[in-house]
Amino acid sequence: MSERIIVGLDVGTTKVCTVIGELSEDGILDVIGEGTAPSQGIKRGAVVNLEKTTEAIRSSVKLAERVAGVPVGQVYVGVAGPHIKSVTSHGLAAIRRGHTIGPADVERAVEQAKAYPFDGNYELVHALPLEYRVDGQEGIKDPLGMAGVRLEVDVHLIAAASGPLTNLRRAVEAAGLDIEGLVLQSFASGLAVLNPEDREHDVMLVDIGGSTTDVAFFKSGQLAYSAVIPLGGEHVTGDIAQLLKIPGEEAERIKKKYGAALVEMADPDLMLEINQDGNHVRDVPAPELANYIYPRVREILLLARREIEDQIGPLELHVQKVVLTGGSALLRGIENLAYKEYNVPVRLGRPEGLSGLTDVVASPAHATAVGLVRFGSHEQPTPSGRRARRENKPQDDGAGIWEKIKGIFENFF
Numbered sequence: 001m002s003e004r005i006i007v008g009l010d011v012g013t014t015k016v017c018t019v020i021g022e023l024s025e026d027g028i029l030d031v032i033g034e035g036t037a038p039s040q041g042i043k044r045g046a047v048v049n050l051e052k053t054t055e056a057i058r059s060s061v062k063l064a065e066r067v068a069g070v071p072v073g074q075v076y077v078g079v080a081g082p083h084i085k086s087v088t089s090h091g092l093a094a095i096r097r098g099h100t101i102g103p104a105d106v107e108r109a110v111e112q113a114k115a116y117p118f119d120g121n122y123e124l125v126h127a128l129p130l131e132y133r134v135d136g137q138e139g140i141k142d143p144l145g146m147a148g149v150r151l152e153v154d155v156h157l158i159a160a161a162s163g164p165l166t167n168l169r170r171a172v173e174a175a176g177l178d179i180e181g182l183v184l185q186s187f188a189s190g191l192a193v194l195n196p197e198d199r200e201h202d203v204m205l206v207d208i209g210g211s212t213t214d215v216a217f218f219k220s221g222q223l224a225y226s227a228v229i230p231l232g233g234e235h236v237t238g239d240i241a242q243l244l245k246i247p248g249e250e251a252e253r254i255k256k257k258y259g260a261a262l263v264e265m266a267d268p269d270l271m272l273e274i275n276q277d278g279n280h281v282r283d284v285p286a287p288e289l290a291n292y293i294y295p296r297v298r299e300i301l302l303l304a305r306r307e308i309e310d311q312i313g314p315l316e317l318h319v320q321k322v323v324l325t326g327g328s329a330l331l332r333g334i335e336n337l338a339y340k341e342y343n344v345p346v347r348l349g350r351p352e353g354l355s356g357l358t359d360v361v362a363s364p365a366h367a368t369a370v371g372l373v374r375f376g377s378h379e380q381p382t383p384s385g386r387r388a389r390r391e392n393k394p395q396d397d398g399a400g401i402w403e404k405i406k407g408i409f410e411n412f413f
């Protein structure tokens with residue numbers, strides 16, 4: 001049997017989603033199972049109740065196992081939240097006279113960049129080399145075999161605070177699962193939804209979830225910057241509940257069913273029957289509901305813009321496309337509003353390039369879980385992910401330096 005089972009586990013603030021993929025020997029990725037359970041015990045990307053989180057993980061995995069007909073043992077888990085830090089760090093290696101650049105030189109430069117002094121108790125989640133310079137010459141993707149005396153590299157580092165990471169690990173392991181890898185959620189979303197054309201451009205991905213919005217900047221297909229905004233769809237629902245003085249569940253229901261991000265996108269003749277408190281029904285025109293939704297969604301989009309502009313400069317100059325993912329991207333008119341605010345082409349990101357149960361994972365809300373599977377499909381299988389991670393050892397111990405370097409140059413898409 002040459003197929004490999006790869007499982008993505010997206011522990012979100014509103015839902016826990018498991019996607020099971022099967023990777024054939026010829027590289028085709030089939031989705032063979034999906035399970036979604038309401039999330040409990042997670043706030044802003046961090047576990048606040050271990051038992052409830054574990055229970056939600058169990059339920060979602062069980063549902064996916066039932067569809068796929070295979071048991072789940074190892075999972076790739078998404079990490080997100082305000083306890084994530086990302087920086088671009090610089091590494092340098094001197095090349096011996098008369099030698100060309102070899103794998104050990106590249107590794108030395110990358111290792112130096114990885115030694116960035118994150119303050120506090122942080123664990124490195126990703127070290128993604130962006131570009132190399134040889135004797136000052138910029139824009140080199142693969143310096144192996146080149147001649148020079150000075151090799152430099154920019155590496156995008158993503159680190160997570162140890163406390164929240166440990167709690168997430170505990171919740172997953174208590175559900176009887178081994179963690180094969182930890183992956184930044186917005187990185188995963190990008191892996192699922194960016195198509196070959198996007199990868200030739202500079203793209204801002206905005207994943208608007210329940211209580212957080214993850215922003216990521218992909219420069220020619222490489223993750224170059226990421227940030228988290230502590231606002232999401234739950235805040236939109238909260239505004240509706242507050243302004244219409246209705247329960248949260250009713251606000252959530254009408255938002256999903258009739259909500260729009262722009263007043264122009266709401267049907268002016270539609271009158272909504274809103275259940276005020278279980279006994280009273282009130283009529284609210286659809287454009288009024290849109291008026292309550294618009295300011296918060298605009299705020300989220302503007303904060304995403306600011307995050308990126310602080311790092312790279314004016315959006316119109318540096319971003320050629322904006323891709324929206326996350327459940328809140330399903331809000332009617334959000335693409336139009338984003339286009340109005342950003343003035344660059346905007347589209348919804350749905351998982352692409354898969355076969356199997358593609359219709360089940362076709363939503364922007366599935367981007368993260370599918371992307372986790374895609375990330376896993378580029379890694380070497382491990383006999384026991386959990387053991388390797390616990391001992392903090394590289395997983396391909398015996399594979400030698402070439403394997404490691406191959407990993408460094410790996411195109412994750």
Ligand SMILES: Nc1ncnc2c1ncn2[C@@H]1O[C@H](COP(=O)(O)OP(=O)(O)OP(=O)(O)O)[C@@H](O)[C@H]1O
Pocket residue numbers: 011012013014015016039045208209210211212213232233234237252255256257259325326327328329330331332365
């Ligand atoms: N059709 C819809 N219209 C508007 N909003 C929607 C729709 N469907 C889902 N949402 C919103 O999407 C949000 C959940 O998104 P998602 O499933 O991406 O969150 P999550 O991954 O659990 O959360 P996070 O990424 O913040 O941890 C909820 O606030 C929900 O109200």
Ligand SMILES: [Mg+2]
Pocket residue numbers: 012013185209210326368
């Ligand atoms: Mg999410």
